[in-house]
Amino acid sequence: xxxxxxxxxxxxxxxxxxxxxxxxxxxxxxxxxxxxxxxxxxxxxxxxxxxxxxxxxxxxxxxxxxxxxxxxxxxxxxxxxxxxxxxxxxxxxxxxxxxxxxxxxxxxxxxxxxxxxxxxxxxxxxxxxxxxxxxxxxxxxxxxxxxxxxxxxxxxxxxxxxxxxxxxxxxxxxxx
Amino acid sequence: xxxxxxxxxxxxxxxxxxxxxxxxxxxxxxxxxxxxxxxxxxxxxxxxxxxxxxxxxxxxxxxxxxxxxxxxxxxxxxxxxxxxxxxxxxxxxxxxxxxxxxxxxxxxxxxxxxxxxxxxxxxxxxxxxxxxxxxxxxxxxxxxxxxxxxxxxxxxxxxxxxxxxxxxxxxxxxxxxxxxxxxxxxxxxxxxxxxxxxxxxxxxxxxxxxxxxxxxxxxxxxxxxxxxxxxxxxxxxxxxxxxxxxxxxxxxxxxxxxxxxxxxxxxxxxxxxxxxxxxxxxxxxxxxxxxxxxxxxxxxxxxxxxxxxxxxxxxxxxxxxxxxxxxxxxxxxxxxxxxxxxxxxxxxxxxxxxxxxxxxxxxxxxxxxxxxxxxxxxxxxxxxxxxxxxxxxxxxxxxxxxxxxxxxxxxxxxxxxxxxxxxxxxxxxxxxxxxxxxxxxxxxxxxxxxxxxxxxxxxxxxxxxxxxxxxxxxxxxxxxxxxxxxxxxxxxxxxxxxxxxxxxxxxxxxxxxxxxxxxxxxxxxxxxxxxxxxxxxxxxxxxxxxxxxxxxxxxxxxxxxxxxxxxxxxxxxxxxxxxxxxxxxxxxxxxxxxxxxxxxxxxxxxxxxxxxxxxxxxxxxxxxxxxxxxxxxxxxxxxxxxxxxxxxxxxxxxxxxxxxxxxxxxxxxxxxxxxxxxxxxxxxxxxxxxxxxxxxxxxxxxxxxxxxxxxxxxxxxxxxxxxxxxxxxxxxxxxxxxxxx
Numbered sequence: 060x061x062x063x064x065x066x067x068x069x070x071x072x073x074x075x076x077x078x079x080x081x082x083x084x085x086x087x088x089x090x091x092x093x094x095x096x097x098x099x100x101x102x103x104x105x106x107x108x109x110x111x112x113x114x115x116x117x118x119x120x121x122x123x124x125x126x127x128x129x130x131x132x133x134x135x136x137x138x139x140x141x142x143x144x145x146x147x148x149x150x151x152x153x154x155x156x157x158x159x160x161x162x163x164x165x166x167x168x169x170x171x172x173x174x175x176x177x178x179x180x181x182x183x184x185x186x187x188x189x190x191x192x193x194x195x196x197x198x199x200x201x202x203x204x205x206x207x208x209x210x211x212x213x214x215x216x217x218x219x220x221x222x223x224x225x226x227x228x229x230x231x232x233x234x235x
Numbered sequence: 236x237x238x239x240x241x242x243x244x245x246x247x248x249x250x251x252x253x254x255x256x257x258x259x260x261x262x263x264x265x266x267x268x269x270x271x272x273x274x275x276x277x278x279x280x281x282x283x284x285x286x287x288x289x290x291x292x293x294x295x296x297x298x299x300x301x302x303x304x305x306x307x308x309x310x311x312x313x314x315x316x317x318x319x320x321x322x323x324x325x326x327x328x329x330x331x332x333x334x335x336x337x338x339x340x341x342x343x344x345x346x347x348x349x350x351x352x353x354x355x356x357x358x359x360x361x362x363x364x365x366x367x368x369x370x371x372x373x374x375x376x377x378x379x380x381x382x383x384x385x386x387x388x389x390x391x392x393x394x395x396x397x398x399x400x401x402x403x404x405x406x407x408x409x410x411x412x413x414x415x416x417x418x419x420x421x422x423x424x425x426x427x428x429x430x431x432x433x434x435x436x437x438x439x440x441x442x443x444x445x446x447x448x449x450x451x452x453x454x455x456x457x458x459x460x461x462x463x464x465x466x467x468x469x470x471x472x473x474x475x476x477x478x479x480x481x482x483x484x485x486x487x488x489x490x491x492x493x494x495x496x497x498x499x500x501x502x503x504x505x506x507x508x509x510x511x512x513x514x515x516x517x518x519x520x521x522x523x524x525x526x527x528x529x530x531x532x533x534x535x536x537x538x539x540x541x542x543x544x545x546x547x548x549x550x551x552x553x554x555x556x557x558x559x560x561x562x563x564x565x566x567x568x569x570x571x572x573x574x575x576x577x578x579x580x581x582x583x584x585x586x587x588x589x590x591x592x593x594x595x596x597x598x599x600x601x602x603x604x605x606x607x608x609x610x611x612x613x614x615x616x617x618x619x620x621x622x623x624x625x626x627x628x629x630x631x632x633x634x635x636x637x638x639x640x641x642x643x644x645x646x647x648x649x650x651x652x653x654x655x656x657x658x659x660x661x662x663x664x665x666x667x668x669x670x671x672x673x674x675x676x677x678x679x680x681x682x683x684x685x686x687x688x689x690x691x692x693x694x695x696x697x698x699x700x701x702x703x704x705x706x707x708x709x710x711x712x713x714x715x716x717x718x719x720x721x722x723x724x725x726x727x728x729x730x731x732x733x734x735x736x737x738x739x740x741x742x743x744x745x746x747x748x749x750x751x752x753x754x755x756x757x758x759x760x761x762x763x764x765x766x767x768x769x770x771x772x773x774x775x776x777x778x779x780x781x782x783x784x785x786x787x788x789x790x791x792x793x794x795x796x797x798x799x800x801x802x803x804x805x806x807x808x809x810x811x812x813x814x815x816x817x818x819x820x821x822x823x824x825x826x827x828x829x830x831x832x833x834x835x836x837x838x839x840x841x842x843x844x845x846x847x848x849x850x851x852x853x854x855x856x857x858x859x860x861x862x863x864x865x866x867x868x869x870x871x872x873x874x875x876x877x878x879x880x881x882x883x884x885x886x887x888x889x890x891x892x893x894x895x896x897x898x899x900x901x902x903x904x905x906x907x908x909x910x911x912x913x914x915x916x917x918x919x920x921x922x923x924x925x926x927x928x929x930x931x932x933x934x935x936x937x938x939x940x941x942x943x944x945x946x947x948x949x950x951x952x953x954x955x956x957x958x959x960x961x962x963x964x965x966x967x968x969x970x971x972x973x974x975x976x
Contacts, residue, residue, distance in 0.1 A: 101569065101570075102570065105567050106567075106568075106569045106570055106571075108567065109566075109567040109568050109569045110569040113569065117300070163293075163294040163295070165293070165294065165295045165296060165305070165309060166294065166295065166296045168305065169295075169296035169300060169301055169302055169305050170296070170300070172302060172305065173300065173302075205566060206566050206567045206568070207563070207564045207565065207566050207567065208564055208565075208567075209564050213561075214561070214564065215279060215560060215561025215562055215563050215564075216563060216564075217278060217279060217280065217297070217563055220561055
């Protein structure tokens, strides 16, 4: 692992897995119902998961976030939460996880500018690397933002090249 | 080597609908193998990025999230090197560049003044180049769309101002395509007619208004989407070349460009569109002899590798994925829908929506609003007391329509030769039939019930025309008419049997309806062979003998559906069939030329008839059967608002519904609002008027601004006097028809 990648890993280890809070009131109950009911009603698990990035467009999100904060936009953490809820509802065993993705410098600069403009912390970016929330389903990894399976470190996503992956409480598996 | 050692190219996706970036790169490398090509794109799924031809690759953010200012900074940084130039491969990039990098000396892209011409339809360019422009309609209102479709039956095209072209055949498809264009790309759309012919294209290269070179290509093979698969370079028509030179000079065109054309069978050129970048087939031009990208970069004409016949074909090529970009796995979709990325991996539609979308006010400005009130609207003071829903007939409008048809027949010299028979089925309202009788119209009936109601309304049964397959139903004892036209050979055989059973039939003409030659129809006899001809001759001869009458024939196909040009063609075929029958039966006494003319086209019927008669040798008397041309515009449905769907700009529910306006599912009705004792046109907006029933399709009007309409206000739907009246039914009122126990 390069020095820069190592620094990114250390920074990303400080990030907790995303969970949406619940106010215990109608606002969050209704928001959760709106989001999850619509997804779970999809014909298949694949359709439901694939629908997530279309229902909730990828955009800066301030954490900690509550269900009622999720309107039409959310970051990969929100996508991962929704995907996990769908899988739970459908009885599909899975684990939350995370990936380190090497991103094109122009792309990460653009993201940083968008996050700065939204006044949202960009601690999920470090140098040319991005922290990305994913799921482990069986022996494969699922990207909830791009709606793709990928095999693990070394895989290419639209966002960039996956350098390392781990489950929520597992160890990092690095790119060979 | 040219002055530029490095060339930036974009638009690298090389899928079934490719952008020109890879072709530009190939052409440059074929001229100068050592030139450095920097490929910029916005997604690793852009296939051309993987081609080993590129010396460098730069992946910028997807347009779904990328910032135009950041994009401009990257390009400007790269162009800081004086030996680097940039050839955009995407239309939207050309527009962005003209905004954000205007007049950069190393940007080979048209300036804003030239880009203004590129908007569809490109009328200024057509005029400048001496090319024919295709008929188009900018007004998106349902009435304008329906009128355009009537004038251009068959296929038309919905085109966005900058992107997308969808073939459409009816108003529903137009609306769906137009909505897609607006939602996906922003901005307005227009309707364009279809020209059959060979697609051609001109690719050209300019530097600051000086035409360096141009290539005229005729497509010989196309993909299913109409993209070039093979083509051949031809000599540019001399005048066109001169005009192109003059045009690009006038506009200061810089960079590549494409002019898309259709060439008809007889060589006429119609302009389809103009694009502010090289075409995707640009490398085909190079291998066929003209290397335009190299010419652009060198600032002087560059020859390509001239193959035989100056022709090229595309081939599919597999390349290994570039290791820096990798293989992006399959993207799952909701319900298996095609993911946008497979067509536009760079998400360029998102850029259009974010940066180029016109305000909705500009889009709404493209929708024409009726400028006059319907003449059939009831007087406001009368309307206020009406129990709604109510169909209101303005008999003076009926009179006016009849008079207009009579005048148009007189204007072409057919007043004495052509009888007008009112088509009862269109609207059997006794008041309307009485008005038709008062104006001297004959009745046209499709059943004995209709004939009886015609008599009651005062129409002259001696002049009645009997048509359709149910003309003898319910079986009568006595029938008096001027003419009947059998719908089939079996019907011709049946009539003698009815006579034998005691039917007393008094008529002047016994005849047949003939099916149109090219328009599918369940009606009439298809006269396509000798056996059918013989059968018609035999049966009509027998009827003539037993009824002591003349013979005739009936032609009916709706010009409102197939268009006037095809109507004339079908009618001409009918006249040719009459000539065949005439050889055996002698001259016909009467030819019924049917109805089916749209109310707005009713005055076109007479000239069409006159043109037909002029070409034919027949001297037979004629009959026409206008129905909706007389009565459709004479009726309105007056309704009241009984509810709304939400607060604010909301859909409204009225007490009328599909039961009163059954034609609402496939045509529009102008809507008027009674407010402060006067009727007003309802302007366009984003709301709908919903009918009172529980049927999902009970939507009476779309795209209206209903903010001024209050609960219990009256709304009137015009042009509801024709089949809306005759096909109306009871629904949701707790009534039922008497049925057999």
